[in-house]
Amino acid sequence: MRIDEMIAAVQQELGIGVDGKAGPETWGAIYKKICKVTQAEMVQVVGALEPVDARSEKTIATLLPEVQPFARALVQKASANGMTIKILSGLRTYEEQDALYAQGRTAPGNKVTNAKGGFSNHNFGIAFDIGVFEGAKYLGDSPKYKAVGVLGMELGLEWGGNWKTIVDQPHYQLRPVWAANMTERDMLAELRARKASGKGAYS
Ligand SMILES: [Zn+2]
Incomplete structure (x- = not known):
């Protein structure tokens, strides 16, 4: 072999x-x-979890408590490596996701997602998108997205830059332990069922 x-x-x-x-x-x-090591311990390895910038904190507040330290840790880890990132997008309701899905299809604009309501990890508070900044300037395209991706994976986050179908470099998600060997599709089905029954995504 x-x-x-x-x-x-x-x-x-x-x-x-x-x-x-x-x-x-x-x-x-x-x-x-x-x-x-547990996911929580993985974050402790990284260290302090002081609040980050206000814009990021506003988004972080929409994420599940289990995910919040990872988002902060990523901002801090990027900063320690000389890069400024902000958490720009977190939880989206099914309705917000449907509106986004309509964009470029039945509504004006370019297509931005292939996921309808309930079919995006953003609908469950387990995923977030970052933006890279240079000073106050937002960079939609930068090699730094890849550099941050490596840092995110070190934290135990899944990085959208590794996806085979739609590469999504700003995207990160914290896969629940029960979904370790599941396809994305099966994981989303279970997340929808858990949401409908009020069972936590990480319980
Ligand atoms: Zn995303």
Whole structure:
């Protein structure tokens, strides 16, 4: 067995993206599994969770309590690496998601999403989008999105930049432990069911 085949088999077993190359996502998953650290402990590894900038905090307040420290940790980790990011988008209601889905279809504008209400991780408070800034200037396109992506994966976040279908570099989500080996589709179905029955996304 070649080393890349071995890594691919380990990735398969860990339920993460399979590409046969052991990058930060793979090492993060191995670390979590072998060292048996919880997601909360992963954040503590990073350190202080003081409030970040007001704009980000406004968005962070819409996220589930389990996700909030990760968003703050990402802002702080980016800052420690010389990059300014803000959390620009968090929870969206099903109605807000439907309105976004209509854009470029039945409403004016360009298509911005393929997800209807209930089919985006943003509808459950487990996902957020960042913006990279240079001073006060927002950068919609910058190599820094990739650099921040690596930091996010080190925290144990899933990064949209790794997605195969629609690459979404500003996007991050905190996958619940029960969804470790699930497809995105199955995870969303379970999240909808939990929301409908009032069961927490991370319980
Ligand atoms: Zn997003």
